[in-house]
Amino acid sequence: MKWNKYTIKTITDAEDIISSTLMDLGIEGVEIEDKIPLSEADKKQMFVDILPDMGPDDNVAYISFYIDSEVDAKETLQNVKHELNELRSYMEVGECTIMESQTEDKDWINNWKQYFKQFSVDDILIKPSWEEVKPEDHDKLMIQIDPGTAFGTGMHETTQLCIRQLKKYITSTTKVFDVGCGSGILSIVSIKLGATYARGIDIDPNAINASIENAKVNQIPEDKFHVEAGNLLEDINLQQEVGCEAYDIVVANILADVLIPLTPVIKKNLKPNGYYITSGIIDKKEEDVVAAVKDNGFEIVEITHQGEWVSVTAKKL
Numbered sequence: 324m325k326w327n328k329y330t331i332k333t334i335t336d337a338e339d340i341i342s343s344t345l346m347d348l349g350i351e352g353v354e355i356e357d358k359i360p361l362s363e364a365d366k367k368q369m370f371v372d373i374l375p376d377m378g379p380d381d382n383v384a385y386i387s388f389y390i391d392s393e394v395d396a397k398e399t400l401q402n403v404k405h406e407l408n409e410l411r412s413y414m415e416v417g418e419c420t421i422m423e424s425q426t427e428d429k430d431w432i433n434n435w436k437q438y439f440k441q442f443s444v445d446d447i448l449i450k451p452s453w454e455e456v457k458p459e460d461h462d463k464l465m466i467q468i469d470p471g472t473a474f475g476t477g478m479h480e481t482t483q484l485c486i487r488q489l490k491k492y493i494t495s496t497t498k499v500f501d502v503g504c505g506s507g508i509l510s511i512v513s514i515k516l517g518a519t520y521a522r523g524i525d526i527d528p529n530a531i532n533a534s535i536e537n538a539k540v541n542q543i544p545e546d547k548f549h550v551e552a553g554n555l556l557e558d559i560n561l562q563q564e565v566g567c568e569a570y571d572i573v574v575a576n577i578l579a580d581v582l583i584p585l586t587p588v589i590k591k592n593l594k595p596n597g598y599y600i601t602s603g604i605i606d607k608k609e610e611d612v613v614a615a616v617k618d619n620g621f622e623i624v625e626i627t628h629q630g631e632w633v634s635v636t637a638k639k640l
């Protein structure tokens with residue numbers, strides 16, 4: 324299916340009202356480009372730690388929407404122009420010119436799937452649920468993942484760093500707490516490696532559905548894996564509910580800026596001598612995380628690297 328792309332040039336202050344006006348006109352999904360830096364909350368959710376320099380905010384914003392090229396867009400465009408003129412009568416909306424272009428043939432929701440191919444982390448095969456296992460991989464430990472819109476195909480360096488550390492410390496009696504579970508990949512790998520139980524939490528509600536579905540596809544028994552939505556950093560009830568000194572391993576693949584304040588919380592959840600496996604740390608922030616971990620009474624066991632990413636594994640003393 325080909326799509327016509329319509330891009331409105333406006334100003335940042337008018338982004339919200341124009342977006343909701345477009346939605347009121349039945350346009351589903353808009354794309355906004357501007358130079359406003361991401362908020363701290365956006366950065367955590369999107370797993371972006373260090374932002375490219377975009378230059379100063381020039382107050383210009385572009386709002387794009389898409390219409391199936393086979394559908395007559397004349398009436399919709401007339402309505403859009405009419406509503407933009409209405410807005411202009413009582414607020415500043417900038418130029419509000421509309422540029423038109425045609426996009427490639429794309430399935431916006433599923434397009435990323437062409438880049439997710441099966442791959443191995445040592446002797447663990449991680450494959451999209453829609454691919455077949457190649458004959459040469461039949462003796463590997465197989466994990467099937469469909470992350471949907473949650474984070475966690477396993478292809479990211481930080482996920483692989485965590486998997487390699489989990490392999491070193493999981494035994495048949497290990498209970499794992501997977502903080503920021505995303506697709507559930509680290510919990511599923513833990514149970515497949517022999518852990519007796521895994522508990523996942525994530526602030527992203529999409530992650531919960533993805534984790535439940537992925538656990539089913541990987542035949543994880545229901546009593547071995549529980550997952551729920553929540554913010555471990557801010558929800559004190561959740562911190563207590565997940566259990567004090569309840570886990571042999573806490574794995575947290577989250578940004579350094581979240582890991583640092585999360586470390587004293589996680590210390591309470593870990594059993595004495597338990598392992599704290601972290602990643603999501605960009606190399607420039609390695610020292611900050613190491614310092615926070617040591618300050619909270621952990622002993623650093625190992626620091627591993629892949630590309631520009633770092634994993635710090637520590638033991639609760």
Ligand SMILES: C[S@@+](CC[C@H](N)C(=O)[O-])C[C@H]1O[C@@H](n2cnc3c(N)ncnc32)[C@H](O)[C@@H]1O
Pocket residue numbers: 367368370473474475476477479481482485502503504505506507508509524525526527530553554555556557576577578581603
């Ligand atoms: C990089 S992803 C990791 C996903 C998966 N564990 C993996 O290794 O591929 C980080 C996840 O942490 C979640 N997250 C960020 N801050 C959190 C918090 N305070 N409490 C719980 N989850 C959080 C995000 O929503 C995101 O799904």
